[in-house]
Amino acid sequence: MSYQTVSRVINESANVKPSTREAVLDAISRLGFRPNRAARALAGGPVQSVTVLTADTRRHGYAAALEGIEEASRAAGFAMGVRVVESGTPSSVRDAVERAIEPAGALIVIAYDPPGIAALDAIPPGVPTAAIVETPSGNDGVGKPWVWIDDGKSARSATEYLLSLGHQTVHYLSIPIWTATRTRAVGWQSALEDAGAPVPELIQGGWGPEFGYEIGERLARDTDVTAMLCGNDDLAMGFIRAMNKAGRAVPDDVSVVGIDDTPLAPYYNPPLTTVRQDFQLLGRMCFAKLLSVLGRETDNEVPSCLGTDLVIRESAGPPKRSSRRAQSARRSAPANDVPGPDPGRHHNEKEAITTTRKENRNKTTTP
């Protein structure tokens, strides 16, 4: 029973007599043997680890995706590394990529921002890679080991919901826009255009609540703003806080809808109406893509695009002081009948706390 045979058993190669396989397996468990990853890697064994290249580890989408990747990779017996890429010169990005490749052999990159996109671009050919990206324009994503969330639809359905409540138009406070695709902005704008509503100027913010707060202060006295869609929940919370501070009530004076459905969204004051995006699942999908790149795909094709769901809570409602046009449109605004966290069923958080509601297509604004 030589070492080579052990290797064969471990790597599940064919051509091992069942009885010797048994013997080896038995010895392995008896002795607590565990193969040395470094030696395997050196000898050219199969890749058993990923490192995730990302510009951030804390913001909702990133952290949740990381969690999903960790779960999936652990389930597959992979080790997972994390390496933060900072924005920098092309050569510093290349350096970061090299250092990420080296211990792992396979890469996942979260390409939501310039550092991430630069890192994805800098990966030398031949390195097994999967990526979480923003919605690719056109057919750019087909055939690539990429996954994304259909956030254009997120913005669209949130905008449509706000219009259906009777708002004359919907303002949009965006997360930073880097790519040419700007999917969320496009979803928002096209929803307005389809409804014949005026398209206000897009407001660019950052990722954190401080930007929402800052913009909120600036807009607090602007009564034209009755409905605000925010590019993520953090922006929405910062914005709501600024409104409250300025004495404007949410949703009575202004409706606010976020995007993401962060863990705190149901417990904000008021509970945040938002669009749920399941980044954790996205992370798992991305790892599945990587597995297929490595030639270890499961039977079924791994999907690339993940849908979203509008979650109606209490931060949006019909406009209070109706303008001329909103007035006539007010008739069928759906009642907001979801009063917040369900007391009795909090353990079953996902199901109990929120009411999910697929798109609401009642356009209430008339051209």
Next chain:
Amino acid sequence: MSYQTVSRVINESANVKPSTREAVLDAISRLGFRPNRAARALAGGPVQSVTVLTADTRRHGYAAALEGIEEASRAAGFAMGVRVVESGTPSSVRDAVERAIEPAGALIVIAYDPPGIAALDAIPPGVPTAAIVETPSGNDGVGKPWVWIDDGKSARSATEYLLSLGHQTVHYLSIPIWTATRTRAVGWQSALEDAGAPVPELIQGGWGPEFGYEIGERLARDTDVTAMLCGNDDLAMGFIRAMNKAGRAVPDDVSVVGIDDTPLAPYYNPPLTTVRQDFQLLGRMCFAKLLSVLGRETDNEVPSCLGTDLVIRESAGPPKRSSRRAQSARRSAPANDVPGPDPGRHHNEKEAITTTRKENRNKTTTP
């Protein structure tokens, strides 16, 4: 110029002629040479990677610590892996530990919960390890490569602050208590005892806002509760939300103080008074401990214990309907003069948004 010489240059061993060192260094940068980590590890080279064993990657303390570890490890040229340990049988924990050791050679464990504590216990001797732990009782922590936050002081200063506002006593909604030390609870209780205030029964919750919400609903009608200290900000936010839902105003009807100072705390409604605990710095300290375990310590001794700061915002104030004893104590309650996020300086978040205030020791309640 043989390979051995290159190795010597890379590992900064002495005894290399300056001119050859130059030549090697030059060739390295010209050729973009990068040593293979697997081979180094195999050949018994120095450890250049850590894996972090943790039961969670998303909750504030964990995620922030992970971020700090990542930064510090990257700065030191280390690769960082993350492996989630679930609670399980001793043998499954041991297995997780083995799998974490193998690709890295060095370990950091976040031992805030049973899985983390079990993992720390299961590490075989000889494996370089540092840990983030709860405050050790007595002298248990001295000499060990452990770091912790002085959260007993967090709870104490928050309790003292609430008492100084004129509250007769302070209730405490705890995060889960696993260890015998229960530092936060002890800090709270001793602050009450020192002030001669009655000690209400401790309420045990979980980590997430849903527990705060649940307890809040249960206590909403209990007017004895005028001041609530929560074991973390998530609990505090859930609790406040339940109060508001039940028609009780914060801080007018009940004061709430959290612990942590999460990124959203300044933007909650109302902005949360809380005790800042810098887990990111704690993560960096922990990595420094690991470096010293590996014999690569910096000149200065790495500290083990990290202090905290009370951050006064708007969720706590003097009691409104004063009870007999609080009445007489009401005199010197400090005014709450921090109105929330500072509009003009939001980029400088840490400095601008909050007002930090070291312990406030005016005991206002008399025995």
Next chain:
DNA sequence: CTGAAAGCGCTTACAG
């Protein structure tokens, strides 16, 4: 100061 040697623990062809 700098080569030549041996070995870290595995894997992949190659013989039997």
Next chain:
DNA sequence: CTGAAAGCGCTTACAG
């Protein structure tokens, strides 16, 4: 089906 051989890229003693 299962050994013996060679090598992955480095490092650490050992000679010079």
